Amino acid sequence: MWIPVLVIIAMATYFLYIIRYAYRLYFSRLEPLTISEKKIILNNFPVYKKLSYQQKQKFEYRLLRFRRDKEFIFHGLTPRQEDMALLLSATATILTLGLKRYKIPAIERLIIYPNQYFSKLNRQNHIGEYNPGLKTIVFSAAHVKQGFEIPNDNKNLGVHEFAHALSFNATLERNFENRNFRKHMDLLSAVYDSVLFQQKFEESSYFRAYSKANIQEFFAVAVENYVETPLEFRQEFPEIYLILRKMLNFDFHKPFEV
Numbered sequence: 389m390w391i392p393v394l395v396i397i398a399m400a401t402y403f404l405y406i407i408r409y410a411y412r413l414y415f416s417r418l419e420p421l422t423i424s425e426k427k428i429i430l431n432n433f434p435v436y437k438k439l440s441y442q443q444k445q446k447f448e449y450r451l452l453r454f455r456r457d458k459e460f461i462f463h464g465l466t467p468r469q470e471d472m473a474l475l476l477s478a479t480a481t482i483l484t485l486g487l488k489r490y491k492i493p494a495i496e497r498l499i500i501y502p503n504q505y506f507s508k509l510n511r512q513n514h515i516g517e518y519n520p521g522l523k524t525i526v527f528s529a530a531h532v533k534q535g536f537e538i539p540n541d542n543k544n545l546g547v548h549e550f551a552h553a554l555s556f557n558a559t560l561e562r563n564f565e566n567r568n569f570r571k572h573m574d575l576l577s578a579v580y581d582s583v584l585f586q587q588k589f590e591e592s593s594y595f596r597a598y599s600k601a602n603i604q605e606f607f608a609v610a611v612e613n614y615v616e617t618p619l620e621f622r623q624e625f626p627e628i629y630l631i632l633r634k635m636l637n638f639d640f641h642k643p644f645e646v
Contacts, residue, residue, distance in 0.1 A: 486638030494557035
């Protein structure tokens with residue numbers, strides 16, 4: 389007797405959730421960034437100052453969309469949660485600013501812990517990871533913050549994990565940008581495996597040791613370098629730099645020229 393009633397309640401609840409989500413996604417008004425939020429962006433994203441007026445407008449709109457459309461879940465006593473959500477949204481946005489398709493459907497939620505956390509997937513401590521099956525990206529807030537404290541040390545956890553998500557995202561839909569991304573990822577892999585590159589790779593200290601794990605980790609580390617030290621990158625590894633530029637359609641050294 390109660391089963392049909394429970395089924396009806398469950399269906400009604402789900403229907404209301406869909407309506408609420410659709411309204412929030414397509415009809416709710418995007419409040420502009422506050423002055424304090426713009427200061428956070430200026431202080432943490434040097435490239436923002438180089439953007440043209442039109443690029444800044446596009447960046448801010450896309451940031452607001454990302455922050456609104458993705459689910460942010462904070463565990464524990466993470467300080468200044470709004471600032472962390474802003475930093476992560478801005479990171480995802482700056483990496484996709486040159487792309488027409490910028491919503492990253494491969495990410496549905498972001499989980500943020502105050503510090504290093506224990507991952508139940510591989511039963512190890514982590515500071516960040518991307519789970520493509522759950523479309524979830526996980527961060528240690530303390531380590532995300534550290535990634536912005538030194539803007540040119542080529543270590544930025546937010547950039548690193550979003551790079552992994554972008555790589556997987558390119559496999560989800562058939563469109564020109566994703567095909568272009570995959571084509572250049574294959575090219576990057578071929579260069580990475582070449583004897584000439586491996587020799588230069590071993591002799592150089594530009595990419596940190598973790599980049600030697602595999603091509604996916606090399607890509608994520610290389611994107612960190614591409615964001616933080618673009619001029620040095622272009623001088624040391626011009627071929628890799630050009631590949632990343634074509635993948636992201638954005639030049640962090642001279643963004644206004646793209």
